Amino acid sequence: MDMVVRTSRAPEAGETLFGQGFALSPGGKGANQAVAAARLGAEVAMIGSVGRDAFGSELLEIMRQEHIDVRHIAQSNSQATGVASIVVDGEGENRIIVVPGANIELGPADIQALEHVISGAEMIVMQLETDLPMCEQAASIAQRHGIPVILNPAPARELSQEMLRHVTYLTPNETEAGILSGIEVNNTETADQAARILLGKGVRNVIVTLGSKGALIVNESGNAQHIAGFPVQAVDTVAAGDSFNGALAYQLTRGVALEEAVRFANAVGALAVGKEGAIPSLPKLPEVEQFLKETAER
Template identity: 80%
Template sequence: MGIVIIGSLNMDMVVRTSRAPEAGETLFGQAFALSPGGKGANQAAAAARLGAEVTMIGRVGKDGFGRELLEVMRQEGVHTDYIGQSETQATGVASIVVDEEGENRIIVVPGANLEMGREDIAALEPVIRQAEMVVMQLETDLSMCEQAASMAHSHGIPVILNPAPARVLTDELLQHVAYLTPNETEAGILAGMAVNSIADAEQAARLLLQKGVENIIVTLGSKGALIVNHAGSRHIPGFPVQAVDTVAAGDSFNGALAYQLTSGKTLTEAVRFANAVGALAVGKQGAIPSLPQLAEVEQFLKESARP
Protein backbone atom coordinates (compact mmCIF):
# COMPACT_ATOMS: atom_id res chain seq x y z
CA MET A 1 0.00 0.00 0.00
CA GLY A 2 3.01 2.35 0.44
CA ILE A 3 2.20 5.82 1.80
CA VAL A 4 -1.41 6.60 2.71
CA ILE A 5 -2.18 10.31 2.79
CA ILE A 6 -5.36 11.42 4.53
CA GLY A 7 -6.13 15.02 3.76
CA SER A 8 -7.54 17.88 1.80
CA LEU A 9 -8.04 18.49 -1.88
CA ASN A 10 -8.67 22.13 -2.84
CA MET A 11 -8.72 24.26 -5.93
CA ASP A 12 -6.31 27.13 -5.34
CA MET A 13 -7.33 30.57 -6.64
CA VAL A 14 -4.01 32.40 -6.80
CA VAL A 15 -3.60 36.16 -7.18
CA ARG A 16 -0.13 37.63 -7.68
CA THR A 17 0.45 41.19 -6.57
CA SER A 18 3.30 43.46 -5.46
CA ARG A 19 2.14 43.34 -1.85
CA ALA A 20 -0.88 42.25 0.16
CA PRO A 21 -3.56 44.96 0.52
CA GLU A 22 -4.21 46.70 3.81
CA ALA A 23 -7.72 46.64 5.34
CA GLY A 24 -10.13 48.51 3.07
CA GLU A 25 -7.51 48.90 0.33
CA THR A 26 -7.87 47.81 -3.32
CA LEU A 27 -4.77 46.92 -5.35
CA PHE A 28 -4.19 45.83 -8.92
CA GLY A 29 -2.77 42.33 -9.29
CA GLN A 30 -0.36 41.09 -11.94
CA ALA A 31 -1.82 37.62 -12.57
CA PHE A 32 -4.53 35.14 -11.61
CA ALA A 33 -4.55 31.36 -11.91
CA LEU A 34 -6.56 28.34 -10.85
CA SER A 35 -4.23 25.63 -9.58
CA PRO A 36 -5.06 22.19 -8.13
CA GLY A 37 -3.91 21.96 -4.52
CA GLY A 38 -4.90 21.36 -0.93
CA LYS A 39 -2.33 20.21 1.60
CA GLY A 40 -3.26 16.55 1.24
CA ALA A 41 -3.21 16.59 -2.55
CA ASN A 42 0.07 18.53 -2.62
CA GLN A 43 1.77 16.06 -0.28
CA ALA A 44 0.41 13.09 -2.22
CA ALA A 45 1.67 14.51 -5.53
CA ALA A 46 5.04 15.41 -3.98
CA ALA A 47 5.66 11.85 -2.77
CA ALA A 48 4.36 10.29 -5.99
CA ARG A 49 6.61 12.44 -8.20
CA LEU A 50 9.60 11.18 -6.23
CA GLY A 51 8.62 7.58 -6.92
CA ALA A 52 6.56 6.56 -3.89
CA GLU A 53 3.43 4.44 -4.11
CA VAL A 54 0.75 6.77 -2.76
CA THR A 55 -2.91 6.22 -1.86
CA MET A 56 -5.01 9.30 -1.10
CA ILE A 57 -7.99 9.35 1.26
CA GLY A 58 -10.16 12.46 1.01
CA ARG A 59 -13.30 14.00 -0.42
CA VAL A 60 -14.25 16.40 -3.21
CA GLY A 61 -17.57 17.75 -4.46
CA LYS A 62 -19.46 16.57 -7.51
CA ASP A 63 -18.43 19.64 -9.47
CA GLY A 64 -15.91 20.78 -12.03
CA PHE A 65 -13.18 21.46 -9.47
CA GLY A 66 -13.68 18.00 -7.97
CA ARG A 67 -13.45 16.26 -11.34
CA GLU A 68 -10.31 18.20 -12.19
CA LEU A 69 -8.64 17.34 -8.88
CA LEU A 70 -9.41 13.65 -9.31
CA GLU A 71 -7.94 13.71 -12.81
CA VAL A 72 -4.80 15.53 -11.62
CA MET A 73 -4.26 12.96 -8.87
CA ARG A 74 -4.58 10.13 -11.38
CA GLN A 75 -2.13 11.86 -13.72
CA GLU A 76 0.35 12.14 -10.85
CA GLY A 77 0.09 8.39 -10.27
CA VAL A 78 -1.79 8.66 -6.96
CA HIS A 79 -4.34 5.92 -6.20
CA THR A 80 -7.75 7.65 -6.00
CA ASP A 81 -10.08 4.75 -5.10
CA TYR A 82 -10.64 6.24 -1.63
CA ILE A 83 -11.33 9.83 -2.65
CA GLY A 84 -15.08 10.18 -2.21
CA GLN A 85 -17.46 12.65 -3.87
CA SER A 86 -19.89 14.62 -1.71
CA GLU A 87 -23.54 14.81 -2.70
CA THR A 88 -24.08 18.09 -0.82
CA GLN A 89 -20.79 19.97 -0.38
CA ALA A 90 -18.69 21.77 -2.97
CA THR A 91 -15.02 21.00 -3.49
CA GLY A 92 -12.77 22.92 -1.12
CA VAL A 93 -11.16 26.11 -2.36
CA ALA A 94 -8.26 28.28 -1.21
CA SER A 95 -7.87 31.99 -1.89
CA ILE A 96 -4.15 32.75 -2.07
CA VAL A 97 -2.40 36.11 -2.39
CA VAL A 98 1.28 35.87 -3.38
CA ASP A 99 3.44 39.00 -3.10
CA GLU A 100 6.58 39.87 -5.06
CA GLU A 101 8.77 38.30 -2.34
CA GLY A 102 7.03 34.96 -2.89
CA GLU A 103 5.30 35.07 0.50
CA ASN A 104 1.67 33.97 0.62
CA ARG A 105 -1.52 34.65 2.59
CA ILE A 106 -4.18 31.96 2.37
CA ILE A 107 -7.87 31.60 3.24
CA VAL A 108 -9.28 28.08 2.93
CA VAL A 109 -12.98 27.21 2.52
CA PRO A 110 -12.88 23.45 3.26
CA GLY A 111 -16.22 22.40 1.72
CA ALA A 112 -16.30 18.64 1.10
CA ASN A 113 -13.02 18.15 2.98
CA LEU A 114 -14.83 18.48 6.32
CA GLU A 115 -17.52 15.95 5.40
CA MET A 116 -15.32 12.91 5.95
CA GLY A 117 -15.71 11.87 9.59
CA ARG A 118 -14.91 9.15 12.10
CA GLU A 119 -17.29 6.58 10.58
CA ASP A 120 -15.76 7.07 7.14
CA ILE A 121 -12.22 6.55 8.39
CA ALA A 122 -13.25 3.57 10.51
CA ALA A 123 -14.51 1.88 7.34
CA LEU A 124 -11.05 2.36 5.80
CA GLU A 125 -9.13 0.59 8.56
CA PRO A 126 -8.05 -2.21 6.15
CA VAL A 127 -6.39 0.43 3.96
CA ILE A 128 -4.61 2.10 6.87
CA ARG A 129 -3.51 -1.25 8.31
CA GLN A 130 -1.63 -2.06 5.08
CA ALA A 131 0.20 1.27 4.90
CA GLU A 132 3.93 1.71 5.43
CA MET A 133 3.26 5.23 6.69
CA VAL A 134 0.23 7.50 7.20
CA VAL A 135 0.51 11.24 6.53
CA MET A 136 -2.07 13.79 7.71
CA GLN A 137 -2.61 17.56 7.97
CA LEU A 138 -5.33 19.65 9.63
CA GLU A 139 -7.50 20.91 6.77
CA THR A 140 -9.96 18.10 7.51
CA ASP A 141 -12.17 17.13 10.48
CA LEU A 142 -9.98 16.98 13.59
CA SER A 143 -11.84 14.12 15.26
CA MET A 144 -11.38 12.06 12.09
CA CYS A 145 -7.64 12.78 12.22
CA GLU A 146 -7.54 11.70 15.86
CA GLN A 147 -9.22 8.41 15.02
CA ALA A 148 -6.98 7.78 12.01
CA ALA A 149 -3.83 8.42 14.07
CA SER A 150 -5.04 6.11 16.83
CA MET A 151 -5.91 3.42 14.29
CA ALA A 152 -2.52 3.65 12.57
CA HIS A 153 -0.69 3.63 15.90
CA SER A 154 -2.56 0.53 17.06
CA HIS A 155 -1.30 -1.32 13.97
CA GLY A 156 2.28 -0.07 14.40
CA ILE A 157 2.08 2.25 11.39
CA PRO A 158 4.14 5.46 11.84
CA VAL A 159 2.23 8.73 11.45
CA ILE A 160 3.53 12.01 10.06
CA LEU A 161 1.32 14.87 11.22
CA ASN A 162 1.81 18.24 9.55
CA PRO A 163 -0.10 20.46 12.03
CA ALA A 164 -1.29 23.03 9.51
CA PRO A 165 -3.29 25.12 9.78
CA ALA A 166 -2.28 25.23 13.44
CA ARG A 167 -4.82 24.47 16.15
CA VAL A 168 -4.79 23.11 19.67
CA LEU A 169 -4.18 19.35 19.70
CA THR A 170 -4.84 16.82 22.45
CA ASP A 171 -2.01 14.94 24.12
CA GLU A 172 -3.75 11.73 23.04
CA LEU A 173 -3.37 12.65 19.39
CA LEU A 174 0.25 13.73 19.84
CA GLN A 175 1.07 10.42 21.55
CA HIS A 176 0.11 8.65 18.32
CA VAL A 177 2.42 10.77 16.15
CA ALA A 178 5.86 9.50 15.15
CA TYR A 179 6.87 12.66 13.24
CA LEU A 180 5.37 16.09 13.92
CA THR A 181 6.34 18.70 11.31
CA PRO A 182 5.30 22.21 12.35
CA ASN A 183 6.78 25.40 10.97
CA GLU A 184 7.99 28.02 13.46
CA THR A 185 4.57 29.64 13.85
CA GLU A 186 2.80 26.31 14.30
CA ALA A 187 5.39 25.08 16.79
CA GLY A 188 4.83 28.21 18.84
CA ILE A 189 1.05 27.81 18.84
CA LEU A 190 1.27 24.13 19.81
CA ALA A 191 3.77 24.81 22.60
CA GLY A 192 2.12 28.02 23.80
CA MET A 193 5.16 30.27 23.31
CA ALA A 194 6.69 32.68 20.82
CA VAL A 195 9.19 31.15 18.40
CA ASN A 196 11.57 33.73 16.94
CA SER A 197 14.82 31.77 16.69
CA ILE A 198 16.24 28.28 16.33
CA ALA A 199 16.76 28.20 20.10
CA ASP A 200 13.06 29.03 20.58
CA ALA A 201 12.12 26.29 18.12
CA GLU A 202 14.14 23.77 20.12
CA GLN A 203 12.49 24.85 23.36
CA ALA A 204 9.01 24.52 21.80
CA ALA A 205 9.90 21.11 20.39
CA ARG A 206 11.07 19.88 23.79
CA LEU A 207 7.75 20.90 25.29
CA LEU A 208 6.01 18.87 22.58
CA LEU A 209 8.26 15.88 23.27
CA GLN A 210 6.85 15.86 26.79
CA LYS A 211 3.38 15.41 25.30
CA GLY A 212 4.38 12.11 23.71
CA VAL A 213 5.53 12.91 20.16
CA GLU A 214 8.48 10.73 19.11
CA ASN A 215 10.20 13.18 16.74
CA ILE A 216 9.59 16.87 16.04
CA ILE A 217 10.94 18.38 12.84
CA VAL A 218 10.47 22.17 12.90
CA THR A 219 10.71 23.60 9.39
CA LEU A 220 12.57 26.92 9.35
CA GLY A 221 12.09 28.16 5.78
CA SER A 222 15.38 29.10 4.16
CA LYS A 223 17.21 28.16 7.39
CA GLY A 224 16.36 24.48 6.88
CA ALA A 225 14.86 22.33 9.64
CA LEU A 226 15.47 21.36 13.25
CA ILE A 227 15.17 17.72 14.38
CA VAL A 228 14.39 17.24 18.07
CA ASN A 229 13.83 13.90 19.80
CA HIS A 230 14.91 12.16 23.00
CA ALA A 231 18.33 11.48 21.48
CA GLY A 232 19.00 15.21 21.15
CA SER A 233 18.60 17.96 18.58
CA ARG A 234 20.19 18.65 15.22
CA HIS A 235 19.88 21.58 12.84
CA ILE A 236 19.85 20.56 9.16
CA PRO A 237 20.72 23.66 7.08
CA GLY A 238 18.56 24.68 4.13
CA PHE A 239 19.57 25.53 0.57
CA PRO A 240 19.76 29.19 -0.49
CA VAL A 241 17.40 29.82 -3.41
CA GLN A 242 15.41 32.74 -4.77
CA ALA A 243 11.81 32.18 -3.65
CA VAL A 244 9.18 32.70 -6.34
CA ASP A 245 6.19 31.12 -4.60
CA THR A 246 6.18 29.48 -1.15
CA VAL A 247 2.66 27.98 -1.41
CA ALA A 248 3.70 24.31 -1.48
CA ALA A 249 6.99 24.56 0.41
CA GLY A 250 5.82 22.75 3.54
CA ASP A 251 3.76 20.23 1.60
CA SER A 252 6.67 19.29 -0.66
CA PHE A 253 8.83 18.85 2.46
CA ASN A 254 6.31 16.48 4.06
CA GLY A 255 5.79 14.41 0.91
CA ALA A 256 9.56 14.09 0.50
CA LEU A 257 10.05 13.19 4.15
CA ALA A 258 7.51 10.37 3.87
CA TYR A 259 9.14 9.10 0.67
CA GLN A 260 12.62 9.05 2.23
CA LEU A 261 11.57 7.42 5.51
CA THR A 262 9.67 4.66 3.72
CA SER A 263 12.75 4.17 1.52
CA GLY A 264 14.81 3.27 4.58
CA LYS A 265 16.73 6.53 5.00
CA THR A 266 17.73 7.87 8.38
CA LEU A 267 15.82 10.86 9.73
CA THR A 268 18.81 13.15 9.14
CA GLU A 269 19.14 11.98 5.53
CA ALA A 270 15.39 12.30 5.00
CA VAL A 271 15.27 15.86 6.33
CA ARG A 272 18.21 17.02 4.21
CA PHE A 273 16.54 15.55 1.13
CA ALA A 274 13.21 17.15 2.10
CA ASN A 275 14.95 20.52 2.52
CA ALA A 276 16.19 20.21 -1.07
CA VAL A 277 12.71 19.35 -2.36
CA GLY A 278 11.27 22.37 -0.53
CA ALA A 279 13.96 24.63 -1.98
CA LEU A 280 13.17 23.46 -5.51
CA ALA A 281 9.42 23.88 -4.96
CA VAL A 282 9.68 27.54 -3.92
CA GLY A 283 11.60 28.33 -7.08
CA LYS A 284 8.53 27.74 -9.26
CA GLN A 285 4.99 29.08 -9.33
CA GLY A 286 1.96 27.05 -8.27
CA ALA A 287 1.46 24.22 -5.81
CA ILE A 288 1.45 20.86 -7.62
CA PRO A 289 3.12 22.34 -10.75
CA SER A 290 6.13 23.36 -8.63
CA LEU A 291 6.85 19.89 -7.22
CA PRO A 292 10.13 18.36 -8.44
CA GLN A 293 10.83 14.93 -9.90
CA LEU A 294 13.40 12.62 -8.26
CA ALA A 295 16.09 13.18 -10.92
CA GLU A 296 15.81 16.95 -10.43
CA VAL A 297 16.32 16.60 -6.67
CA GLU A 298 19.28 14.27 -7.05
CA GLN A 299 20.95 16.66 -9.51
CA PHE A 300 20.31 19.60 -7.16
CA LEU A 301 21.86 17.74 -4.22
CA LYS A 302 24.86 16.75 -6.33
CA GLU A 303 25.45 20.33 -7.41
CA SER A 304 24.96 21.64 -3.88
CA ALA A 305 27.66 19.28 -2.59
CA ARG A 306 30.29 20.71 -4.96
CA PRO A 307 32.88 23.03 -3.38
Protein backbone atom coordinates in the same frame (compact mmCIF):
# COMPACT_ATOMS: atom_id res chain seq x y z
CA MET B 1 -8.34 24.20 -5.86
CA ASP B 2 -6.02 27.15 -5.28
CA MET B 3 -7.12 30.58 -6.53
CA VAL B 4 -3.86 32.50 -6.65
CA VAL B 5 -3.47 36.28 -6.95
CA ARG B 6 0.01 37.72 -7.43
CA THR B 7 0.65 41.25 -6.19
CA SER B 8 3.64 43.38 -5.18
CA ARG B 9 2.49 43.38 -1.54
CA ALA B 10 -0.52 42.25 0.47
CA PRO B 11 -3.20 44.92 0.99
CA GLU B 12 -3.81 46.54 4.34
CA ALA B 13 -7.28 46.43 5.94
CA GLY B 14 -9.72 48.36 3.75
CA GLU B 15 -7.13 48.84 0.97
CA THR B 16 -7.58 47.84 -2.67
CA LEU B 17 -4.54 47.05 -4.82
CA PHE B 18 -3.99 46.06 -8.43
CA GLY B 19 -2.57 42.57 -8.89
CA GLN B 20 -0.16 41.34 -11.55
CA GLY B 21 -1.75 37.94 -12.23
CA PHE B 22 -4.38 35.36 -11.38
CA ALA B 23 -4.35 31.58 -11.78
CA LEU B 24 -6.29 28.51 -10.79
CA SER B 25 -3.88 25.86 -9.58
CA PRO B 26 -4.59 22.35 -8.26
CA GLY B 27 -3.63 22.14 -4.61
CA GLY B 28 -4.89 21.29 -1.15
CA LYS B 29 -2.38 20.23 1.49
CA GLY B 30 -3.23 16.52 1.30
CA ALA B 31 -3.10 16.47 -2.48
CA ASN B 32 0.16 18.42 -2.53
CA GLN B 33 1.77 16.00 -0.10
CA ALA B 34 0.47 12.98 -2.01
CA VAL B 35 1.81 14.25 -5.33
CA ALA B 36 5.14 15.29 -3.78
CA ALA B 37 5.70 11.72 -2.57
CA ALA B 38 4.41 10.11 -5.77
CA ARG B 39 6.64 12.19 -8.05
CA LEU B 40 9.66 11.02 -6.09
CA GLY B 41 8.69 7.39 -6.59
CA ALA B 42 6.44 6.48 -3.64
CA GLU B 43 3.33 4.36 -4.09
CA VAL B 44 0.56 6.57 -2.72
CA ALA B 45 -3.11 6.11 -1.87
CA MET B 46 -5.18 9.08 -0.73
CA ILE B 47 -8.20 9.32 1.56
CA GLY B 48 -10.25 12.49 1.15
CA SER B 49 -13.33 14.07 -0.38
CA VAL B 50 -14.19 16.44 -3.21
CA GLY B 51 -17.48 17.84 -4.49
CA ARG B 52 -19.40 16.70 -7.55
CA ASP B 53 -18.33 19.80 -9.44
CA ALA B 54 -15.81 20.87 -12.05
CA PHE B 55 -13.02 21.42 -9.51
CA GLY B 56 -13.60 17.98 -7.99
CA SER B 57 -13.51 16.23 -11.35
CA GLU B 58 -10.33 18.07 -12.35
CA LEU B 59 -8.56 17.26 -9.08
CA LEU B 60 -9.44 13.56 -9.31
CA GLU B 61 -8.11 13.42 -12.85
CA ILE B 62 -4.87 15.13 -11.80
CA MET B 63 -4.41 12.58 -9.01
CA ARG B 64 -4.91 9.74 -11.50
CA GLN B 65 -2.34 11.29 -13.84
CA GLU B 66 0.11 11.35 -10.93
CA HIS B 67 -0.49 7.59 -10.44
CA ILE B 68 -2.14 8.09 -7.04
CA ASP B 69 -4.77 5.57 -5.90
CA VAL B 70 -8.00 7.61 -5.70
CA ARG B 71 -10.38 4.76 -4.83
CA HIS B 72 -10.84 6.19 -1.34
CA ILE B 73 -11.50 9.80 -2.36
CA ALA B 74 -15.24 10.35 -1.89
CA GLN B 75 -17.43 12.74 -3.87
CA SER B 76 -19.90 14.77 -1.82
CA ASN B 77 -23.44 15.41 -3.01
CA SER B 78 -23.92 18.39 -0.70
CA GLN B 79 -20.55 20.15 -0.32
CA ALA B 80 -18.43 21.89 -2.96
CA THR B 81 -14.79 20.98 -3.50
CA GLY B 82 -12.47 22.74 -1.06
CA VAL B 83 -10.78 25.92 -2.24
CA ALA B 84 -8.00 28.20 -1.05
CA SER B 85 -7.70 31.93 -1.70
CA ILE B 86 -3.99 32.75 -1.89
CA VAL B 87 -2.20 36.10 -2.14
CA VAL B 88 1.46 35.84 -3.18
CA ASP B 89 3.53 39.01 -2.72
CA GLY B 90 6.66 40.21 -4.50
CA GLU B 91 8.91 38.30 -2.07
CA GLY B 92 7.15 35.01 -2.81
CA GLU B 93 5.49 34.93 0.63
CA ASN B 94 1.87 33.84 0.79
CA ARG B 95 -1.29 34.54 2.78
CA ILE B 96 -3.95 31.84 2.54
CA ILE B 97 -7.61 31.41 3.45
CA VAL B 98 -8.90 27.84 3.16
CA VAL B 99 -12.56 26.86 2.72
CA PRO B 100 -12.44 23.07 3.35
CA GLY B 101 -15.74 22.27 1.63
CA ALA B 102 -16.19 18.53 1.05
CA ASN B 103 -13.08 17.74 3.12
CA ILE B 104 -14.98 18.26 6.38
CA GLU B 105 -17.66 15.69 5.50
CA LEU B 106 -15.36 12.78 6.26
CA GLY B 107 -15.60 11.70 9.89
CA PRO B 108 -14.33 8.98 12.24
CA ALA B 109 -16.81 6.38 10.93
CA ASP B 110 -15.52 6.86 7.37
CA ILE B 111 -11.96 6.32 8.56
CA GLN B 112 -12.87 3.31 10.66
CA ALA B 113 -14.36 1.70 7.55
CA LEU B 114 -10.96 2.13 5.86
CA GLU B 115 -8.89 0.52 8.61
CA HIS B 116 -7.81 -2.16 6.13
CA VAL B 117 -6.30 0.56 3.92
CA ILE B 118 -4.47 2.32 6.77
CA SER B 119 -3.17 -0.93 8.27
CA GLY B 120 -1.59 -1.86 4.93
CA ALA B 121 0.47 1.35 4.64
CA GLU B 122 4.12 1.89 5.50
CA MET B 123 3.51 5.51 6.52
CA ILE B 124 0.47 7.71 7.18
CA VAL B 125 0.76 11.41 6.30
CA MET B 126 -1.88 13.81 7.60
CA GLN B 127 -2.54 17.53 7.89
CA LEU B 128 -5.33 19.57 9.49
CA GLU B 129 -7.46 20.84 6.60
CA THR B 130 -9.93 18.09 7.53
CA ASP B 131 -12.18 17.08 10.43
CA LEU B 132 -10.01 16.79 13.56
CA PRO B 133 -11.82 13.75 15.05
CA MET B 134 -11.23 11.99 11.72
CA CYS B 135 -7.49 12.68 12.01
CA GLU B 136 -7.52 11.43 15.60
CA GLN B 137 -9.21 8.21 14.48
CA ALA B 138 -6.70 7.67 11.67
CA ALA B 139 -3.77 8.25 14.02
CA SER B 140 -5.24 5.82 16.55
CA ILE B 141 -5.68 3.11 13.89
CA ALA B 142 -2.13 3.69 12.65
CA GLN B 143 -0.67 3.31 16.14
CA ARG B 144 -2.70 0.16 16.76
CA HIS B 145 -1.10 -1.39 13.67
CA GLY B 146 2.39 -0.01 14.31
CA ILE B 147 2.28 2.38 11.34
CA PRO B 148 4.35 5.58 11.79
CA VAL B 149 2.46 8.87 11.42
CA ILE B 150 3.71 12.16 9.99
CA LEU B 151 1.41 14.99 11.10
CA ASN B 152 1.85 18.36 9.42
CA PRO B 153 -0.15 20.52 11.90
CA ALA B 154 -1.40 23.04 9.37
CA PRO B 155 -3.51 25.03 9.63
CA ALA B 156 -2.46 25.06 13.29
CA ARG B 157 -5.16 23.94 15.72
CA GLU B 158 -5.20 22.89 19.35
CA LEU B 159 -4.42 19.17 19.57
CA SER B 160 -5.18 16.79 22.40
CA GLN B 161 -2.36 15.02 24.22
CA GLU B 162 -3.91 11.73 23.17
CA MET B 163 -3.62 12.76 19.53
CA LEU B 164 -0.02 13.89 19.97
CA ARG B 165 0.94 10.57 21.56
CA HIS B 166 0.01 8.87 18.28
CA VAL B 167 2.34 11.11 16.23
CA THR B 168 5.74 9.77 15.23
CA TYR B 169 6.92 12.87 13.35
CA LEU B 170 5.37 16.32 13.94
CA THR B 171 6.40 18.88 11.31
CA PRO B 172 5.27 22.40 12.25
CA ASN B 173 6.68 25.58 10.80
CA GLU B 174 7.69 28.34 13.22
CA THR B 175 4.20 29.84 13.43
CA GLU B 176 2.56 26.46 14.01
CA ALA B 177 5.17 25.42 16.57
CA GLY B 178 4.44 28.61 18.46
CA ILE B 179 0.69 28.08 18.46
CA LEU B 180 1.00 24.45 19.57
CA SER B 181 3.59 25.11 22.29
CA GLY B 182 2.29 28.43 23.58
CA ILE B 183 5.59 30.29 23.11
CA GLU B 184 6.78 32.65 20.38
CA VAL B 185 9.05 30.90 17.88
CA ASN B 186 11.29 33.10 15.75
CA ASN B 187 14.72 31.43 15.73
CA THR B 188 16.48 28.10 16.24
CA GLU B 189 16.69 28.52 20.02
CA THR B 190 12.97 29.16 20.50
CA ALA B 191 12.16 26.40 17.99
CA ASP B 192 14.15 24.03 20.22
CA GLN B 193 12.20 25.18 23.28
CA ALA B 194 8.86 24.70 21.50
CA ALA B 195 9.88 21.26 20.24
CA ARG B 196 10.74 20.12 23.77
CA ILE B 197 7.34 21.28 25.03
CA LEU B 198 5.70 19.19 22.29
CA LEU B 199 7.89 16.19 23.09
CA GLY B 200 6.61 16.51 26.64
CA LYS B 201 3.10 16.04 25.27
CA GLY B 202 3.97 12.68 23.76
CA VAL B 203 5.29 13.34 20.25
CA ARG B 204 8.33 11.18 19.45
CA ASN B 205 10.09 13.43 16.93
CA VAL B 206 9.52 17.13 16.27
CA ILE B 207 10.88 18.65 13.06
CA VAL B 208 10.41 22.42 12.99
CA THR B 209 10.74 23.76 9.46
CA LEU B 210 12.56 27.10 9.36
CA GLY B 211 12.15 28.19 5.73
CA SER B 212 15.46 29.02 4.07
CA LYS B 213 17.24 28.27 7.37
CA GLY B 214 16.40 24.56 7.02
CA ALA B 215 14.87 22.49 9.82
CA LEU B 216 15.47 21.59 13.44
CA ILE B 217 15.07 17.98 14.57
CA VAL B 218 14.45 17.30 18.26
CA ASN B 219 13.69 13.71 19.30
CA GLU B 220 12.45 11.93 22.41
CA SER B 221 16.00 11.13 23.52
CA GLY B 222 16.60 14.88 23.90
CA ASN B 223 18.98 15.27 20.97
CA ALA B 224 18.63 18.34 18.75
CA GLN B 225 20.12 18.72 15.28
CA HIS B 226 19.87 21.63 12.88
CA ILE B 227 19.80 20.61 9.21
CA ALA B 228 20.79 23.54 7.03
CA GLY B 229 18.55 24.67 4.20
CA PHE B 230 19.38 25.56 0.61
CA PRO B 231 19.30 29.30 -0.14
CA VAL B 232 17.27 29.90 -3.30
CA GLN B 233 15.31 32.75 -4.83
CA ALA B 234 11.71 32.16 -3.73
CA VAL B 235 9.05 32.67 -6.38
CA ASP B 236 6.08 31.07 -4.59
CA THR B 237 6.19 29.43 -1.14
CA VAL B 238 2.67 27.93 -1.28
CA ALA B 239 3.77 24.27 -1.43
CA ALA B 240 7.02 24.55 0.53
CA GLY B 241 5.82 22.70 3.62
CA ASP B 242 3.79 20.15 1.66
CA SER B 243 6.71 19.24 -0.60
CA PHE B 244 8.87 18.83 2.51
CA ASN B 245 6.38 16.43 4.11
CA GLY B 246 5.89 14.33 0.98
CA ALA B 247 9.65 14.04 0.53
CA LEU B 248 10.17 13.18 4.19
CA ALA B 249 7.63 10.35 3.96
CA TYR B 250 9.23 9.03 0.77
CA GLN B 251 12.69 8.93 2.32
CA LEU B 252 11.63 7.43 5.65
CA THR B 253 9.72 4.60 3.97
CA ARG B 254 12.93 3.78 2.10
CA GLY B 255 14.73 3.32 5.43
CA VAL B 256 16.79 6.51 5.17
CA ALA B 257 18.04 7.97 8.48
CA LEU B 258 15.99 10.92 9.74
CA GLU B 259 18.80 13.48 9.37
CA GLU B 260 19.44 12.48 5.76
CA ALA B 261 15.70 12.37 5.04
CA VAL B 262 15.28 15.93 6.35
CA ARG B 263 18.21 17.20 4.25
CA PHE B 264 16.60 15.62 1.17
CA ALA B 265 13.24 17.15 2.11
CA ASN B 266 14.89 20.56 2.48
CA ALA B 267 16.17 20.22 -1.09
CA VAL B 268 12.71 19.31 -2.38
CA GLY B 269 11.24 22.32 -0.60
CA ALA B 270 13.91 24.60 -2.07
CA LEU B 271 13.07 23.40 -5.58
CA ALA B 272 9.33 23.81 -5.00
CA VAL B 273 9.56 27.48 -3.95
CA GLY B 274 11.45 28.27 -7.15
CA LYS B 275 8.34 27.71 -9.29
CA GLU B 276 4.80 29.07 -9.31
CA GLY B 277 1.83 27.04 -8.13
CA ALA B 278 1.42 24.18 -5.68
CA ILE B 279 1.27 20.85 -7.53
CA PRO B 280 2.92 22.33 -10.67
CA SER B 281 5.99 23.26 -8.57
CA LEU B 282 6.66 19.80 -7.13
CA PRO B 283 9.89 18.24 -8.44
CA LYS B 284 10.58 14.71 -9.66
CA LEU B 285 13.40 12.57 -8.31
CA PRO B 286 16.01 13.21 -11.08
CA GLU B 287 15.63 16.97 -10.56
CA VAL B 288 16.23 16.60 -6.82
CA GLU B 289 19.23 14.33 -7.31
CA GLN B 290 20.75 16.78 -9.79
CA PHE B 291 20.15 19.69 -7.40
CA LEU B 292 21.86 17.84 -4.53
CA LYS B 293 24.78 16.90 -6.78
CA GLU B 294 25.27 20.48 -7.97
CA THR B 295 25.00 21.80 -4.41
CA ALA B 296 27.64 19.33 -3.17
CA GLU B 297 30.02 20.41 -5.94
CA ARG B 298 29.88 24.10 -5.06
